[in-house]
């Protein structure tokens with residue numbers, strides 16, 4: 001049956017959820033405080049770069065999908081998803097300002113029975129101890145009787161968010177009561193994905209544990225990579241291929257490189273570390289995962305200097321500024337650490353990225369940016385590959401006689417090239 005769905009927050013989670021439910025035949029309204037974003041969506045234009053998003057917006061906007069800056073649509077919604085950001089504070093703890101604010105706004109408009117679903121990543125206990133009390137106080141109504149509550153974490157990858165929304169490995173539903181859980185389960189049924197129902201706190205923890213585990217796999221591969229470099233003749237990519245063939249391990253997230261970035265892994269790990277410390281447990285493993293991750297980009301720059309000597313005055317190009325390919329997001333990108341290291345060591349930096357240049361420019365206005373990879377390579381003595389965009393894979397690097405070294409931070413180049421080459425996890 002067609003439902004009226006309100007989605008608060010039009011970031012990549014909110015917008016992917018919106019197009020998913022519009023495509024499944026529901027009437028969806030996105031609420032966001034950013035007027036410009038709302039106007040863009042209503043004009044059928046994707047406010048962020050996500051594969052497949054533009055097409056789905058064109059298909060549904062003006063029909064069953066719209067956006068607004070006003071919370072008033074909450075009144076007539078059956079189900080409301082909270083998809084606002086939960087950024088890190090200076091000390092690594094989680095900032096719940098947007099979650100609180102949106103809960104307050106929703107609480108004033110509960111009216112008839114509806115289910116409020118927290119999709120934002122929040123620490124265990126937040127839905128119960130922060131969101132529900134705000135909803136009850138503001139509405140004067142009771143959870144479980146006048147309205148329902150669920151916690152439904154998302155596992156979308158940026159850049160693949162639309163695909164992941166339509167093809168989830170699992171749907172986790174944390175429920176305050178059976179009625180709320182049943183309503184949410186019905187909504188997801190057409191996807192035919194495994195559904196796991198549990199309590200609110202467990203759903204919140206599943207999200208953190210999933211991200212922490214994936215980050216741990218990456219740091220594990222990176223640590224083995226660093227040991228392989230000491231041996232010589234052992235390639236970590238072959239090692240992980242052999243390791244990943246064990247079905248208990250799986251081959252995914254074992255790609256060694258300059259480490260993980262993005263708006264999720266570093267932030268969620270820091271928040272979980274802080275949370276456990278507040279509960280008087282020192283999370284030894286999680287802290288090491290971050291430590292390895294911070295070591296990786298600096299270690300690559302050290303290895304470059306070992307090969308070519310001081311970087312002072314040398315022209316170094318960095319290819320790939322986003323935290324991974326197919327996105328313009330530069331949050332916690334390893335390119336930030338690499339560029340800071342290069343600046344510290346006195347290099348002249350030439351930066352290129354197919355999509356993320358403008359976002360990176362806001363962080364580093366004083367380095368040189370070029371519009372295509374050829375301009376980057378023909379001016380550089382050293383080339384660092386930080387994100388494995390397709391366009392870097394099959395380039396004829398040998399054409400650039402000016403290059404004295406390529407440092408491949410993501411194992412992007414698979415062909416043999418006749419330019420001195422170093423990469424993470426292998427030493428000849």
Ligand code: UGA
Nearest residue numbers: 154155156157158218253254255259260261262264323324
């Ligand atoms: C991550 C999770 O993969 C999603 O499941 C989750 O929903 C999301 O965070 C979130 O919490 O919102 P995302 O940050 O978009 O998604 O990016 P990933 O594709 O997971 O990559 C994260 C970083 O790890 C990138 O910098 C990538 O280059 C790096 N990575 C990934 C590696 O270094 N090695 C690998 O084997 C895999």
